[in-house]
Amino acid sequence: MSQHDRHLALNELALDAKRLRSQFDEAMTAHRDELLKYLHRRTRDAELAADLTQETLSRMMVYRDNSKVESYELLMYRVAHNLVLEHQRARFRRHASDHVSLSVVGPLRADETPVDEIVDARMSLELLKRALIGLPPKRRLAFMLSRFEGMTYPEVAARMGISVKMVEKHISKALLTFRAAVGERDG
Amino acid sequence: MGVSAMATENERLAELAADFLARSRDETPAERQAREAWLAEDPRHLRLYRSLEKLDKDATALLDDPELRALLKHNSE
Numbered sequence A: 001m002s003q004h005d006r007h008l009a010l011n012e013l014a015l016d017a018k019r020l021r022s023q024f025d026e027a028m029t030a031h032r033d034e035l036l037k038y039l040h041r042r043t044r045d046a047e048l049a050a051d052l053t054q055e056t057l058s059r060m061m062v063y064r065d066n067s068k069v070e071s072y073e074l075l076m077y078r079v080a081h082n083l084v085l086e087h088q089r090a091r092f093r094r095h096a097s098d099h100v101s102l103s104v105v106g107p108l109r110a111d112e113t114p115v116d117e118i119v120d121a122r123m124s125l126e127l128l129k130r131a132l133i134g135l136p137p138k139r140r141l142a143f144m145l146s147r148f149e150g151m152t153y154p155e156v157a158a159r160m161g162i163s164v165k166m167v168e169k170h171i172s173k174a175l176l177t178f179r180a181a182v183g184e185r186d187g
Numbered sequence B: 001m002g003v004s005a006m007a008t009e010n011e012r013l014a015e016l017a018a019d020f021l022a023r024s025r026d027e028t029p030a031e032r033q034a035r036e037a038w039l040a041e042d043p044r045h046l047r048l049y050r051s052l053e054k055l056d057k058d059a060t061a062l063l064d065d066p067e068l069r070a071l072l073k074h075n076s077e
Helices: A003-043 A046-063 A072-096 A115-134 A137-148 A153-160 A164-182 B003-026 B029-041 B043-062 B066-076
Strands: none
Touching: A003 A046, A003 A072, A046 A072, A072 A115, A072 B043, A115 A137, A115 A164, A115 B043, A115 B066, A137 A153, A137 A164, A137 B043, A137 B066, A153 A164, A153 B003, A164 B003, A164 B043, B003 B029, B003 B043, B029 B043
């Protein structure tokens, strides 16, 4: 490899890394508001929701250069979900003993980001993916046309030659199949 | 209530929640009111509904993967 080739190869790598980062940054910016709303719904506390949003985004930074993450959005919600649980546990502990330092709810350092968040998110996704693939063909088609193609139920019904009620039944049953596949983690 | 009766009750509620969620895209104002009343009735209702909503969202996000979509399309035909 000539010096020139090596230079080109390095440039290529740098470009890839840059692309990855801008993809990540775009995903975070695009979902920030929705994340805040989600956390507000979960906590019913505007200030806490803003704090947890910040904390979620800062924990997500660890994954900024990780090309193996399948969906930043899903991982982000998993991280946020775990933060809410952590917060609730910490609050419970504070109530249980007034001597527990506030630092238990403070941000974890980046190098302490639990690995199980990634494993957990991947596992659920994998189960969900299998459930999607395993749906009866008509049910899967109804779900895809509605959710991915963005068709209305009457449009899906017309395309598939079935009633709107039947489309709804397919969607409802598909959701229950997902629930059974991923395991009941209600809450 | 025994453990299995409780499980059955939970399944029944999950089915109701899934029906409400599926219907919510196309609901009339009266249906919306009925759904909201049901959700406010019992924290379990809301929990079930929210977890199904999350699955709905996750599954929809998965469909962003062109490879998976191709596989699903192939199998649907």
